[in-house]
Amino acid sequence: MEDKTIICRCEDVTLEEIRKAIAEGARTLDEIKRLKRCGMGPCQGRTCRPLIAGEIARMTGQNPAELALPTFRPPVVPLKLGTLARGGVPDEQA
Amino acid sequence: MRQEISFVEIAVIGGGPAGLCAALEAANAGARVTLLDRQDRLGGQLIKQTHRFFGSQSHRASERGINIAAELTGQVMSHPHIEALTGATVFGFYEDGVLGVEREGKIFFIKPARVIVATGAAEKTLAFPNNDLPGIYGAGAVQTLVNVYGVLPGKRVLMVGAGNIGVIVTYQLLQAGMEVAAIVEAAPKIGAYWVHAAKVRRAGVPIYTSHTIGRACGTRQVEGAVIWQIDEQGQPVPGTEKDLVVDTICLSVGLSPLVELLAQAGCRLVYVPQLGGHVPLRDASLQTTVPGVYVAGDAAGVEEASAAMMEGALAGLHAAYSLGYNQTGYEARRAELQQQLDSLRSGPVGEKIRSGLSRAMIG
DSSP states (O other): OOOOEEEEEETEHHHHHHHHHHTTTTHHHHHHHHHHHHOOSSTTTTHHHHHHHHHHHHHHOOOOGSSSSOOOSSSSSSOOOOHHHOOOOOTTTT | OOOOEEEEEEEEEEOHHHHHHHHHHHHHOOEEEEEEEESSSGGGGGGOSSOOOOOOOOTTTTOBBBHHHHHHHHHHHHHHEEEEEEEEEEEEEEESOOEEEEOOOOOOOOEEEEEEEEEOOEEOOOOOOOTTTTEEEEEEHHHHIIIIIIIOOSSSEEEEEOOOHHHHHHHHHHHHOOOEEEEEEESSSSOOHHHHHHHHHHOOOOEEEEEEEEEEEEESOOOOEEEEEOOTSOOOOOOEEEEEOOSSSEOOOEEEOOOHHHHHHHHHHHHEEGGGGEEOOBBBTBBBTTEEEEGGGGGGSSOHHHHHHHHHHHHHHHHHTTTOOTTHHHHHHHHHHHHHHHHHOGGGGHHHHHHHHHHOOOO
């Protein structure tokens, strides 16, 4: 049976891919995010982050308490581009 | 185009038990409060909690979460000092203390003098083969489906996790007419209150401790699950595999605090497994390391709704006090709330929370 264990559901990243990235030298959540995109989808890492942190800790022997969190930039939830582009108050109404 | 920023006294982010109580406490002290919740309905997770709460009367014991939500929401909506905005998502906490909010496809910005972050927690999940098959849910999602929308996720379920949420949701699924094949719990002991666990055992549901899900089976949807016993290192014990025929797998494996906005605000976070993950450092008034930014409820550490309500009230009380409100009544009310919160966390049940808090408390 094919082992298709999904870690990041938003970006369809498997456990195997995460392990490979760590084996190749990735040590932080941000590095794995940049390599694999996990944490960049609609849930912004809320689902996969604890699993990836656990995997890094297990494979590298780091204490989970010392693993840095990824940077959380606004927006923390998906926003439609149209909403952002519309911005604030149009000048004629302001 | 120009961006308008409105100034408010106290913004409360999140309208669950912590946020509702924070808003009410601050408003009752005289402050003006803007309460923002991304859902269309206030109450947070309370709106799907159909079971009765535990604890003493002051902790709303024997009340059902859904009724507490209705009562608090009613008070909030009719309070002249509270502006409650539903469907309003705070998407950013900027360095100058400005909050970005999206509502009905428009964005606006507010700059509160005080912010109470009561954003709650997100469900954790597990890594196992085929964990993306349709039919696999978080326990919170199942509770929403069943108790809010009246929809059953399937016919026969495996519950993963025997903490309070897992066991309570199991019982609610039985009541709603689903079969429950089993509950598996990775720990050697059941985490839920005994009275809940006893109820599902009497109903004939086996609870396997030191067991976990090995994999889900199925091609287009869940058709079964394999469970097995695990040793102290979490490794499967050979020869203990059991095949279960189920069409639903429900994961109740804990929650992690939603701290993104607190991180953006610059609050110092610390990793405390007993509280669910990274949580902000805070003092007894729930103020974080960023002056004027408070935290309450599951965002401060995963705990029960009754504790979230007390924390919310403490944060709301202090936020209002720090703005000059209720200078005479503050100390008596603070002591009362703190005493209630302490009694809730007393005894062996509160042991884990107390040890976690000892690492998150400052000052």
